[in-house]
Amino acid sequence: MVAAVKLHRGAARRKSGTFLVEGVNAVTEALAAGLVEELFITDSAVERYDDLVAAAASVGVRVDRVTERAAERLGETTTPPGVVAVARLIDVPLDRAIRPEAGLVAVLVEIAEPGNAGTIIRTADAAGADAVILVGDSVDPHNGKCVRASAGSLFHLPIARAAGFDEAAALLRERGLTILATTIDGDLTLDPTQPRSGLPEAPVAWVFGNEAHGLSAEVAAAADHRVGIPIRGRAESLNVAAAAAVCLYSGAGVVR
Amino acid sequence: MVAAVKLHRGAARRKSGTFLVEGVNAVTEALAAGLVEELFITDSAVERYDDLVAAAASVGVRVDRVTERAAERLGETTTPPGVVAVARLIDVPLDRAIRPEAGLVAVLVEIAEPGNAGTIIRTADAAGADAVILVGDSVDPHNGKCVRASAGSLFHLPIARAAGFDEAAALLRERGLTILATTIDGDLTLDPTQPRSGLPEAPVAWVFGNEAHGLSAEVAAAADHRVGIPIRGRAESLNVAAAAAVCLYSGAGVVR
Numbered sequence: 001m002v003a004a005v006k007l008h009r010g011a012a013r014r015k016s017g018t019f020l021v022e023g024v025n026a027v028t029e030a031l032a033a034g035l036v037e038e039l040f041i042t043d044s045a046v047e048r049y050d051d052l053v054a055a056a057a058s059v060g061v062r063v064d065r066v067t068e069r070a071a072e073r074l075g076e077t078t079t080p081p082g083v084v085a086v087a088r089l090i091d092v093p094l095d096r097a098i099r100p101e102a103g104l105v106a107v108l109v110e111i112a113e114p115g116n117a118g119t120i121i122r123t124a125d126a127a128g129a130d131a132v133i134l135v136g137d138s139v140d141p142h143n144g145k146c147v148r149a150s151a152g153s154l155f156h157l158p159i160a161r162a163a164g165f166d167e168a169a170a171l172l173r174e175r176g177l178t179i180l181a182t183t184i185d186g187d188l189t190l191d192p193t194q195p196r197s198g199l200p201e202a203p204v205a206w207v208f209g210n211e212a213h214g215l216s217a218e219v220a221a222a223a224d225h226r227v228g229i230p231i232r233g234r235a236e237s238l239n240v241a242a243a244a245a246v247c248l249y250s251g252a253g254v255v256r
Numbered sequence: 257m258v259a260a261v262k263l264h265r266g267a268a269r270r271k272s273g274t275f276l277v278e279g280v281n282a283v284t285e286a287l288a289a290g291l292v293e294e295l296f297i298t299d300s301a302v303e304r305y306d307d308l309v310a311a312a313a314s315v316g317v318r319v320d321r322v323t324e325r326a327a328e329r330l331g332e333t334t335t336p337p338g339v340v341a342v343a344r345l346i347d348v349p350l351d352r353a354i355r356p357e358a359g360l361v362a363v364l365v366e367i368a369e370p371g372n373a374g375t376i377i378r379t380a381d382a383a384g385a386d387a388v389i390l391v392g393d394s395v396d397p398h399n400g401k402c403v404r405a406s407a408g409s410l411f412h413l414p415i416a417r418a419a420g421f422d423e424a425a426a427l428l429r430e431r432g433l434t435i436l437a438t439t440i441d442g443d444l445t446l447d448p449t450q451p452r453s454g455l456p457e458a459p460v461a462w463v464f465g466n467e468a469h470g471l472s473a474e475v476a477a478a479a480d481h482r483v484g485i486p487i488r489g490r491a492e493s494l495n496v497a498a499a500a501a502v503c504l505y506s507g508a509g510v511v512r
Contacts, residue, residue, distance in 0.1 A: 115371070123498045128488025149495070156490040192448070192507030229505070232384025234412040238501070239405070242379045245498035246505040249485070251448030 001066060004040065004086050005073050010140050017089050019142035020074060023081040024049050029152035031055055035087040039063045042071045045082030052083065061085075076144040089142055090159050094133065094168065097160035098175050102130040105177060105205040106248060109135040109165055109219055111240065112211055117141060118149025119241040120208065125153035127248040133205075135162045165207075165219045172205045179223040180252065181207045181215055182243055186228030190250050199227070199252035206247045208240050257322060260296065260342050261329050266396050273345050275398035276330060279337040280305050285408035287311055291343040296322045296330055301338030308339065317341075332400040345398055346415050350389065350424065353416035354431050358386035361433060361461040362504060365391040365421055365475055367496065368467055373397060374405025375497040376464065381409035383504040389461075391418045421463075421475045433459045435479040436508065437471050438499055442484030446506050455483070455508035462503045464496050 006012040007020045018037060021030045024045075030036050031052070039056045043065060046053055056063055066074070074084040098105060106124040111117050117139045124132050139146060141159050162168035172179055178200045180188075188199060207223055209215030214237075220226050229238060229246055238246070262268040263276045274293060277286045280301075286292050287308070295312045299321060302309055312319050322330070330340040354361060362380040367373050373395045380388050395402060397415050418424035428435055434456045436444075444455060463479060465471030470493075476482050485494060485502055494502070 119495045119498055122491055122495055125489040126485075126487045126491035126494050126498075151491065151493075151495075153489070153491050190505075192505060229382075231382045233381040233409075235378055235382035235407065235409050237407075238382050239375045239378055239407075239497070241495070241498060242375055242382075242501035245494070245501040249446075249448060249502040 001040065001064065001070060004038070007086065008076065008144060010143070013089065013140070013142050018086050019089060019147070020144060021085045021087050021147060022075045022077065022083070022144065023148070024052060024083050026147060026152050027083050027085045028052060029155040030085055030087045031059070031061070033155040034059070035090065035155070036061050036085045037088060038086040040066045040071065040074055040084045042066055042068050042082035049083060077148070090154055092158040092160050094160040094162050094171055097131040097133065097158035098171055099130060100175055102175055102177060103203040104129040104248070105131050105133065105172065106244065107133045107135060107168055107205050107207040108138050109207060109215060110210040111138045111208065114139045114143040114146035115149045116211065116239070116241045118146035120244045121150040121159065122153040123241070123245045123248055125156045129157060129248060131158045131160060133160050133162055133168050135165050135168055165222065169222055177203045177205045178225070179205050179207060180225050180227045181220045181223035182209070182247060183215060183220050183226040183228060184237065186226040188225050188227045190227050190229050190247060199250060201252060204252050206244070208244050211240055257296065257320065257326055260294070263342065264332065264400060266399070269345065269396070269398050274342050275345060275403070276400060277341045277343045277403055278331045278333065278339070278400065279404070280308060280339050282403060282408050283339050283341045284308060285411040286341055286343045287315070287317070289411040290315070291346065291411065292317050292341045293344060294342040295319045296327065296340045298322055298324050298327045298338035305339060333404070346410055348414040348416050350416040350418055350427055353387040353389065353414035354427055355386060356431055358431055358433065359459040360385040360504070361387050361389065361428065362500065363389045363391060363424055363461050363463040364394050365463060365471060366466040367394045367464065370395045370399040370402035371405045372467060372495070372497045374402035376500045377406040377415065378409040379497065379501045379504055381412045385413060385504060387414045387416060389416050389418055389424050391421050391424055421478065425478055428461045433461045434481070435461050435463060436481050436483045437463045437476045437479035438465070438503060439471060439476050439482040439484060440493065442482040444481050444483045446483050446485050446503060455506060457508060460508050462500070464500050467496055
């Protein structure tokens with residue numbers, strides 16, 4: 001329990017190779033993925049979620065009863081759900097995450113906000129993406145806020161890390177994906193009022209940049225196309241998770 | 257300054273008719289909209305943002321120097337920008353917000369998370385929407401998190417409140433808009449891989465529901481169509497701000 005509380009910190013997660021998963025839905029997904037090592041649950045939660053406890057016990061997961069107060073320390077939300085699991089990190093090696101038949105991949109370059117990363121992972125899952133790649137200094141996907149924002153999708157598709165964009169781009173090209181960088185001005189425009197918008201159909205990798213700075217000129221230039229989302233009103237730009245939703249649901253990259 | 261700190265609370269905002277706007281970009285937009293009553297700024301920020309101070313002074317806005325510590329109390333972010341304004345509430349009466357020629361409107365029904373509301377306001381602005389309507393128990397758009405997530409868009413398009421969905425729907429129909437409720441299963445599907453998806457072109461109002469519960473059966477039934485976003489992976493649903501981005505950028509409702 002004391003060791004588990006430390007997993008709120010990235011260094012402790014890397015050292016132990018585990019992270020915290022909070023809430024009955026996310027814990028259910030982590031269990032289904034075979035990643036749970038230990039389950040902490042309060043007395044009142046045991047009554048509500050007896051199925052979960054039975055599922056955990058049936059695969060040999062250790063179940064520990066904890067006080068409400070301990071659950072609060074393990075959780076990060078203001079209304080702690082009383083169910084927190086210690087699970088193995090979900091990192092998948094890059095070349096295993098991008099399968100040869102991948103049709104749609106989301107690439108996050110230096111995304112800083114864990115809520116944005118988690119929301120994009122959830123959207124990528126919903127859009128039928130094959131993988132999500134976190135490049136360079138992107139946020140740790142095992143951060144509690146990212147885990148919660150992903151609403152279980154963290155366990156649904158492979159999440160890989162790449163040290164630099166070049167490494168990710170080389171593999172994506174090897175797998176035959178067209179690389180689309182989202183930029184303010186593009187050589188292509190994602191305009192739903194224009195038929196097709198000239199976007200490639202599949203397979204594609206969408207690349208999204210940092211919240212404040214966007215993609216670097218180098219990354220934009222290294223992509224096959226730069227795609228702009230039209231801004232019709234007076235907003236300067238879109239939130240990156242909103243932009244990702246528009247792109248991942250644009251129909252580009254969907255294998256029919 | 258003491259009175260201004262109280263504006264972190266909704267009750268104080270309603271009583272005074274003012275709210276806090278944090279950061280140079282948002283304050284610039286609030287000034288441009290003619291809503292700023294008072295500007296608090298630190299000595300170091302005065303040097304960096306002398307244009308802003310001059311702009312405020314030129315329209316008769318009172319400028320108060322504050323300490324870094326006072327700025328921290330006025331701000332809500334961990335790295336306070338040193339610039340915080342007191343601005344008049346942006347609420348616009350419903351029948352003024354929805355102009356007769358409105359082509360695209362976003363309707364938020366009981367949206368609870370201020371970050372989601374702010375992001376949807378920003379996306380609606382970017383997509384060229386004419387107004388955003390907050391229905392019923394939706395979050396206060398003047399909440400600090402909503403203001404920050406809107407990235408200035410709060411000041412770009414009219415934001416109105418409606419006590420109930422019926423009131424909003426009646427006015428939207430009177431203005432000739434087709435009302436599209438976003439639901440898990442729809443009589444229409446927003447599928448970019450299908451040409452047109454059968455969505456009406458313009459003018460339309462998109463209706464988005466609460467993060468946890470979605471739209472009530474009554475609201476869904478009262479809309480002209482229920483539109484589903486296809487879920488291709490294993491996610492149960494999309495984050496509401498991501499869903500709003502997909503819908504508002506679907507091309508439905510855009511006047512060409």
